[in-house]
Amino acid sequence: xxxxxxxxxxxxxxxxxxxxxxxxxxxxxxxxxxxxxxxxxxxxxxxxxxxxxxxxxxxxxxxxxxxxxxxxxxxxxxxxxxxxxxxxxxxxxxxxxxxxxxxxxxxxxxxxxxxxxxxxxx
Amino acid sequence: xxxxxxxxxxxxxxxxxxxxxxxxxxxxxxxxxxxxxxxxxxxxxxxxxxxxxxxxxxxxxxxxxxxxxxxxxxxxxxxxxxxxxxxxxxxxxxxxxxxxxxxxxxxxxxxxxxxxxxxxxxxxxxxxxxxxxxxxxxxxxxxxxxx
Ligand code: HEM
Numbered sequence: 001x002x003x004x005x006x007x008x009x010x011x012x013x014x015x016x017x018x019x020x021x022x023x024x025x026x027x028x029x030x031x032x033x034x035x036x037x038x039x040x041x042x043x044x045x046x047x048x049x050x051x052x053x054x055x056x057x058x059x060x061x062x063x064x065x066x067x068x069x070x071x072x073x074x075x076x077x078x079x080x081x082x083x084x085x086x087x088x089x090x091x092x093x094x095x096x097x098x099x100x101x102x103x104x105x106x107x108x109x110x111x112x113x114x115x116x117x118x119x120x121x122x
Numbered sequence: 123x124x125x126x127x128x129x130x131x132x133x134x135x136x137x138x139x140x141x142x143x144x145x146x147x148x149x150x151x152x153x154x155x156x157x158x159x160x161x162x163x164x165x166x167x168x169x170x171x172x173x174x175x176x177x178x179x180x181x182x183x184x185x186x187x188x189x190x191x192x193x194x195x196x197x198x199x200x201x202x203x204x205x206x207x208x209x210x211x212x213x214x215x216x217x218x219x220x221x222x223x224x225x226x227x228x229x230x231x232x233x234x235x236x237x238x239x240x241x242x243x244x245x246x247x248x249x250x251x252x253x254x255x256x257x258x259x260x261x262x263x264x265x266x267x268x269x
Contacts (some may be wrong), residue, residue: 116177
């Protein structure tokens with residue numbers, strides 16, 4: 001069934017997010033630890049401009065950012081869709097919600113992916 | 123799981139997230155999982171918009187960082203971290219249950235009966251303890267304010 005497949009993707013995305021978002025949080029908050037790996041080359045705060053530029057230029061970071069962006073958008077919007085459907089809306093409204101959430105998700109994905117790629121050239 | 127073909131009346135609606143009667147701990151975790159999931163999603167949409175400004179250069183980035191530098195955002199960030207820990211660990215528990223790994227073996231019902239809750243409840247308690255440890259560590263880090 002198609003719905004089951006969407007749901008399995010939702011679970012798989014959750015596992016991927018746990019790993020990547022854990023990494024993302026560690027890099028941003030355990031900055032003294034990760035400075036040594038070149039992820040915070042200018043020292044100080046992880047969100048300082050020079051550190052942001054250094055990370056944005058790394059090919060591996062661009063890939064990770066885009067993967068996390070896609071996985072989290074899919075997982076989050078699918079979850080929101082489940083919640084809205086559970087309130088008991090009819091099939092026509094279900095269809096509209098699905099289309100609306102896909103549109104919003106794709107727009108955010110394109111914006112985030114373009115930003116990640118463009119920031120690689122800073 | 124969502125179904126686009128059938129739909130059944132949801133008698134209590136959102137009210138049922140909290141006020142459905144004398145529900146077990148697992149049911150309140152369902153509500154907490156929802157609330158944390160929606161909270162992270164809200165933050166995530168803003169986060170995409172804010173961090174995308176880096177592609178426009180230093181001035182845009184620094185302007186955005188000043189705007190989200192207020193202490194109220196720091197508290198918000200801790201809540202996002204807490205939501206991530208709770209939702210992520212509880213999510214692994216849900217996956218283990220939904221795929222049938224954490225419900226125990228099927229067995230003949232011999233008195234005193236054992237239900238799948240005998241397996242599920244300890245897993246839930248374990249998840250909450252691990253979450254509490256992460257929250258304490260994260261809370262300590264956030265209190266260092268330099269971050
Ligand atoms: C940290 C890793 C994560 C894991 C392991 C995870 C896991 C899960 C699981 C297992 C479910 C329930 C699926 C079901 O029972 O059918 C779920 C629901 C949900 N998740 Fe996540 N998730 C994670 C991160 C996120 C993030 C980053 C967001 C937001 C962008 C999010 C938003 C949601 C929402 C809105 C729901 C729907 C809640 C519901 O159906 O009650 N999750 N997640």
